[in-house]
Amino acid sequence: MLTRSPFSLEGKNILITGASSGIGRSLAVESSLYGANVIICGRNADNLQYTFDQLHKGLNQKHEQFIFDLNDEDATLNILSLSVKIDGLAFAAGNDLILPFKFISKTNLKDLLNDNLIGNISLLQVLIKHNKVAAKSSIVFFSSINGTLIGSRGHSLYAAAKGAINGIVKSLANELSKRKIRVNAVAPGLVETGLFEVNKELISDEDMESYRKKYPLGFGMPEDVCNLVIFLLSDASKWITGQIIVIDGGVTLN
Amino acid sequence: MKIDDFIGNIKDQFDEPESMNLTPMSNFKEVEEWDSIVAISVIAMADSEYGIKLTGEDIRNSKTINDLYIIMKGRC
Numbered sequence: 001m002l003t004r005s006p007f008s009l010e011g012k013n014i015l016i017t018g019a020s021s022g023i024g025r026s027l028a029v030e031s032s033l034y035g036a037n038v039i040i041c042g043r044n045a046d047n048l049q050y051t052f053d054q055l056h057k058g059l060n061q062k063h064e065q066f067i068f069d070l071n072d073e074d075a076t077l078n079i080l081s082l083s084v085k086i087d088g089l090a091f092a093a094g095n096d097l098i099l100p101f102k103f104i105s106k107t108n109l110k111d112l113l114n115d116n117l118i119g120n121i122s123l124l125q126v127l128i129k130h131n132k133v134a135a136k137s138s139i140v141f142f143s144s145i146n147g148t149l150i151g152s153r154g155h156s157l158y159a160a161a162k163g164a165i166n167g168i169v170k171s172l173a174n175e176l177s178k179r180k181i182r183v184n185a186v187a188p189g190l191v192e193t194g195l196f197e198v199n200k201e202l203i204s205d206e207d208m209e210s211y212r213k214k215y216p217l218g219f220g221m222p223e224d225v226c227n228l229v230i231f232l233l234s235d236a237s238k239w240i241t242g243q244i245i246v247i248d249g250g251v252t253l254n
Numbered sequence: 255m256k257i258d259d260f261i262g263n264i265k266d267q268f269d270e271p272e273s274m275n276l277t278p279m280s281n282f283k284e285v286e287e288w289d290s291i292v293a294i295s296v297i298a299m300a301d302s303e304y305g306i307k308l309t310g311e312d313i314r315n316s317k318t319i320n321d322l323y324i325i326m327k328g329r330c
Contacts, residue, residue, distance in 0.1 A: 100291060103298040153291045203290045204314065 006236040010035030011060075013084045013134075014233060015127075017070060017120055018093030020047035022193035023142070025054070026222035027090055027229055032056040032063065034230055039082065041093075041123075043069040070119025076126060085134040086127060088233035091120035091141050094161075098154040109157055116161035121168060133181060139172070140232045141165045141185040143244055148187040149252045162187070166244050173242030182241040184232050189248030191220040217249035224249075255304060255330060260323050263303055267295035278320040283313075300326060 004010060014031050018024035020042030028040045032055040040055075042048040045067045052065045064082070068075035070093055095115035097108060120141070127133050143166050146152050147159030165185055173183040190211075203211075212219060228247050231237050246252065257278055265271035268287050282288065293313050300308040306329045308322075316322040 098294055099298055100295045103295070103302060154294055203310070204293075207290045 006238075007231065007234050008035050009088070009230065009234055011037075012087040012233070013037045013039060014088040014090065015039040015041065015079075015086050016090045016092055017041045017123065018091070019051050019065075020044045022092070023188075023191065023222045023225055024090075024092030025051045027092055027226045029054045029056070030223065030226040030230060031090075031233070032058075032061065034234075035061070036088070036233075037061055037084070038063045039066065039086070040064070041066045041068065041070075041079070043067065070123060071114050073122060076119075076123050079123065079127065080130055080132070082132060085137075086132055087134050087137045089124065089127070089133070089137070089139045090229055090233065091124070091139075093120055094142055096155075096158055099157070100154055101156050104157060112157045112161050113164070116158070117164050117168075128176075135179040135181065136238075137181050138233045138237070139176075139181065139183045140229050141169055141183070143169075143185040143187040145187050145189050145246060145248050145252055148244055149246060169244060170242050177241060182232075182238070184237075184240060184242065185244045186225060186228050186232070187244050187246045187248070188220055188225045189215065189246075189251045191222060191225055193222055214254065215249040215251045216253065220247070220249055255323075255326060257320070257323055260326065261319055263299050264296060264319060264322075267292050267299055276319060278323065279318050281317055282319050282322070283317070296322075304330075306330070 009031055014036040016024055016028050016038065019028045019040035028038050028051050032038050035058065038055055040048060040051055048065055048067055052063065055063050066079055068078060070076060095112060097112050099108065144162040146155050147162035148166055151159050169183050169185045176183060225247060228245065261276050264282060265274050265276055268274060268285065296313065297308045300306045304326065306326055312325050316325065
């Protein structure tokens, strides 16, 4: 007799922020292939629709999309129209900024914290307050090796935001464990996404090549990170909580 | 925008500007400490000091400080 694999997301309602591009988009598509009902959120309607169109639409699958800017608290309240409870959340919305410390403004600081941390946790708070998060669900944040194990030059704000995510993961995991809700983060190294393309514009080809050589397994692809997130969203990881899991092609070994 | 001030501002993006001798014809990317972070600092300096947007491509296309200065002047 066939039994459901613990790695499957079949029948689970999975909410993903930042689903209009990059890893968030890949994760939405992969989750749909693993059987999830996917609830995608993003601020760019066209890009979000593109993601929605890419989703696998199986017989019993029902996907939804919500267009809002996570920094617009009133707009995010639309999420409360969801009729189902959420079994998994992945906070892929984020932003990067490469700027030497001496040039950083308070606006830079606020923007980067909003984009990486505050928008995501505010949405989570709304969902928890309104009892939209099911018991035994899984919450996954996106941290980085920056702010976890390393600190790249020019990335002080980004590292600060990701370090803050690591802190909240630990505390929330403890707080939400009463309802067996798990909270973890993935901490990737350099992944070839849209943000990566922006960085590439600023860095010479030679610098990029020497940087690539520091990665024993090469730079990551979005699916590499997605597979780990799907594992964390699935029941296969039901005994893992409060962890910051590094996935970096071995770059931090040296 | 004066070239001498501009050179001074470029120097400031390196770790030890006092010991540097840069002229308009200096190939700034051949300075030993030149790297991607100094490049980003030069872009950030152009924005904060002069309100001018430089790109990575501008840096790549420039050889001397004067090349960069001409691009900047064109955007004043």
